Amino acid sequence: MVARQVDPDRVFAALADPTRRDIVTRVLREPASVSTLAAGYAMSFAAVQKHVAVLERAALVTKQRRGREQLVRGEIDTVRAVGRLLDDYEELWRGRIGRMEELLAEDSRKDTP
Amino acid sequence: MVARQVDPDRVFAALADPTRRDIVTRVLREPASVSTLAAGYAMSFAAVQKHVAVLERAALVTKQRRGREQLVRGEIDTVRAVGRLLDDYEELWRGRIGRMEELLAEDSRKDTP
DNA sequence: CTGACGTGCAACCACAAGGTTGTACGTTAC
DNA sequence: GTAACGTACAACCTTGTGGTTGCACGTCAG
16 A cells, blocks of 8 residues: 555656646645635646646545535655655665676666657 | 755656666766767667766766766765755655755745746 | 867747636535 | 636747757878
């Protein structure tokens, strides 16, 4: 349950936008509806909804119907999975290779076709 | 020296590309010249050079002249700084706020103008 | 000195990304 | 039932991004 499969492309790209990072911080504190979130930003509702969709595809948030609202909730497990990705870099840097090979091979398949 | 200032936008965006992540893993293992790196990918030299430039702007790598070559070296401190950013999310999730306020305010200035 | 190498940069192209407005549809309130 | 709310999505525009080729410049080998 803890070992969440994470798409590095999507997660890092999702976190590269300040609005999306802010949304993540807000829903990690406590879940909120999309319109509640949208009220906090100087952009259209549709724009915020798109940001939420990007975060959802990256598994950084999940949505849950609650009446006619949609509760957006932060997914800390995905954040932790990203942290683990970074730990892999750390180990690489320390010169420890070992099982690293297959993990990185999976990631760089599309790089070196 | 350890406390490296990191631009979340640039670092996350830089890490969102598989080729760039692969470059980072390679130069974290051991520094390499740009052309050596370029030889490993199925794209033009200029494309790889641009990727390296993006990584350099994000402070994920540094370049160092060595004769007519340019040694690209991975910057583990920046990776660690990103990890610390993620730790902030973790603390947020745990409900610990405190000094978090000013840290996040600095990050979300551009979000909520 | 000349030539090859390694690098940086500009111009260009295709497509993805972030924003907008407008429309549609299910759900609650009255 | 009607109206308002919350959400989703399509169409569109503009800008950014990842790729290309071509050219210029410094550095080393001969």
